[in-house]
Amino acid sequence: MFRHFILAVTTVLLAVSSVTAAGTARPNFLWLIAEDLGPDLSCYGNSDVQTPHLDRLASEGMRFQFAFVTCPVCSPSRSAIMTGMYQTTIDAHNHRSHRDDGHRLPEGVRLLTHWMKDAGYFTANLRELPEEWGFRGIGKTDFNFFVEGRSCDTDRWADLKSHQPFFAQINFHETHRPFPRTRQTPPEKVHLPPYYPDHPVARADWAAYLDALIELDRKVGRILDGLKRDGLADNTVVVFFADNGPAHVRAKQFCYDSGLRVPLILRWPKSIPAPSGYAPGRVDTRLVELIDLAPTLLALAGADKPARMQGRVILGDRQDPPRQYAFGARDRCDETIFRFRTVRDARYRYIRNFTPDRPFLQANRYKETSYPVWNLLKTLHAEGKLTPIQAVLCAPTMPEEELYDLDHDPHETANLANDPALAEVKARLKDALERWTEETQDRGRLPEPEFLAANQGVRWPGNRPNFGYTLADEPMPPPIQAAIPKAKQAVVVDGHLDEWSGALAAPVHVGHPDWSNRGGEFLLMWDENHLYVGQRCLDQQPAHVGRDDQIWNGDAVEFYLDTRQGDQLGKPDFAPGTLHMFWTPFTRSEVKPRIQVRPLPAFKDLRLDGVEVAARKTAWGYTAEFKLPWRNFAGFAPKAGVVLGLDLELCSSDGGPRSDRTFVWTGPASVGSPSAFARIQLVDELTPAHLQAMGPTLLPAALNQSANYPWLYGTVGVSTTIAGRVARIEGHLLDASGKVRKTASAVPKTDPPSGLVLWRGAWELFDVPEGRYWLDLVARDAEGKEITRRRLNVVR
Secondary structure (H helix, E strand, C coil): CHHHHHHHHHHHHHHHCCCCCCEECCCCEEEECCCCCCCCHHHHCCCCCCCCHHHHHHHCCCCEEEEEECCCHHHHHHHHHHHCCCCCCCCCCCCCCCCCCCCCCCCCCCHHHHHHHCCCEEEEEECCHHHHCCCCCCCCCCCCCCCCCCCEEEEHHHHHCCCCEEEEEEEEEECCCCCCCCCCCHHHCCCCCCCCCCCCHHHHHHHHHHHHHHHHHHHHHCCCCCCCCCHHHHHHHEEEEECCCCCCCCCCCCHHHHHHHEEEECCCCCCCCCCCCCCCCEEEEEEEEEEHHHHHHHCCCCCCCCCCCCCCCCCCCCCCEECCCEEEEEEEECCCCCCCCEEEEECCCEEEEEECCCCCCCCCCHHHCHHHHHHHHHHHHCCCCCCCHHHHCCCCCCCCCEECCCCCCCCCCCCEEEEEEHHHHHHHHHHHHHHHHHHHHHHHHHCCCCHHHCCCCCCEEEEEEEECCCCCCCCCCCCEEEEEEECCCCCCCCCCCCCCCEEEEEECCCCCCCHHCEEEEEEEECCCCEEEEEEEECCCCEEEEECCCCCEECCCEEEEEEEHEEEEEEEHCCCEEEEEEEEEEEEEEECCCCCEEEEECCHHCCCCCCCCCEECCCCCCEEEEEEEEEHHHCCCCCCCCEEEEEEEEEEEEECCCCCEEECCCCCCCCCCCHHCCEEEEECCCCHHHHHHHCCCHHEEEEEEECCCCEEEEECCCCECCCCCCCCCEEEECCCCCCCCEEECCCEEEECCCEEEEEHHHHHHHHCCCCCCCEEEEEECCCCCCCCEEEEEEEEE
């Protein structure tokens, strides 16, 4: 009897909590957030792709034709969306900044989830979805500030039905690079923007983006069906949008419509009276900024708009006046510094460039290694094969002002900033932009310190805070990441690795699901005449199918070197003294070495002299040796203490085109320009002091958290340079105060024929609250003395 009484009271309380003061039922809210997506859905008029589930959502709801983010890259944009504030006002404008300095939001500014919780809503950032759906949410937050307490109450779909009203979001990664390629869209049939070259590489890349959108649409369909199945569809507002424009050359990170304009669809549930301004099937042509979502949700939930919130209410009885202008800003992204400010009205876009001395294709490691068209533009420009519209992207500088007529030039290719006929338009927009920067107290007027920009926003040496939804590895602090010892004897390049005693060994493919095949390590040494690179790899099917001018396309090594000294080391452009090349021991599966220098203008007269490659197959894989004479770099004098820029990448194929790649030091999103190469020092021999400082090189690690249980798993590759001395690897999980919350020892697994070693460990997290943690990995010898250590960032 008592149990039934409690159940009845609980039911009444739930019913009361889901009703506003006015006596009307309060809806649930579900945000579906895509990454890197423009309004490229078929319901927006794109004939190259079919998105039936999102089209259905639009037909049953409202589609906003002109919705804009306030920054064309994720972390500032998401920081703005989730606070209803311009990122430039709250000092969240530099991409992935303030991750390790405790930066708080200004007084009176909070996360939307915290405001909604105060309004009686249960909050969720969903990762755990019904198993039969076959996918998970990524749980992305990516805020450029420290969050006080938990941002949400749960990450489980199963908790929603019993906790109404709720505000939940599901984040999708499909349209973020790398795209999950399903090869549904014929590249030859896509319509490219005119500023991209009509080239097979560009077509294939655009088709892959549309394929990713198709997969995203499929997942949205599963969620919409799940709402109906669980009895939530008729009282849940569904909102679909993207955090910024697509990950293409002239979109993401740039202040054109292609970077700032995103899809926005809102469907109101049938069982709750619709707010004023809403009509199913309507296409809304107002200018809307995504910072308007926060105050609009609060108003629709029956709560007041916070006093400082800059977004505008766009639906309901509390609607604010419609916007005349939509504003946008871009500041530092990764290590690349631009400062753009832009304003758009119903017809024109004006852009003010405060860094006009820099090229559009300014060095950016992420784009150089992830965007095929980025490098294609450079190559075709050098060959004189770009149209004038395309060649603009390769100019050495950018205009200070840009003005586009979107009615007649939707791709923004004709800059009308100097057109006398539009002088009044430009003056009006420029004045609106200047007033906006003053009224919103634009923090971008004060540049970041140079060391923060160089470290991509990281303030404390040795620390690399997470990117908002992944386990992020931490590189060693600059400038030195590893040391290469001097060879004790001349190396005979025969593939046998007989003379490599004392070499630096750097494992690769740690944590890779195919370690038993693809695992390996690079060995490095030098002498007065040569740089030596050895390779030990467990690949059972070494093969190279690429032509002599496509050595990257198969089992190969991609090799980067910068021998320039002083302030020339790390200059962004390839020039004499630098090298980007490929070498492979194989022609198909036969041992037959080949080399190729990357065909860049800087190397057109370079003819490498004395380079040797050799290899041999083994019962467990293969070994290889590479010798590069220093005489190929005029004026370079190798000696102990000299610092180089160096990176190595292992490409693998198993008999087809390259399917897989792993860098030794920097990672796939961190090379492409000499400015990004790791700094490596030549030394006479590796001392204990060197080893102590090279934890990330000697102990490369991969972390993952169980999808179903509160466990953290770690895989550590132990360099053969120290493997014989390592008796124990400890893993200490530390909280923000430095307190050790969990400790576990890793268990070794050795591949005897090759000598490669992996250690694996696991840490229970069931009693560890959500937050940021650090995992200290310590390698000790048999006497308990520390050999080296490294620290990784963990998000619980």
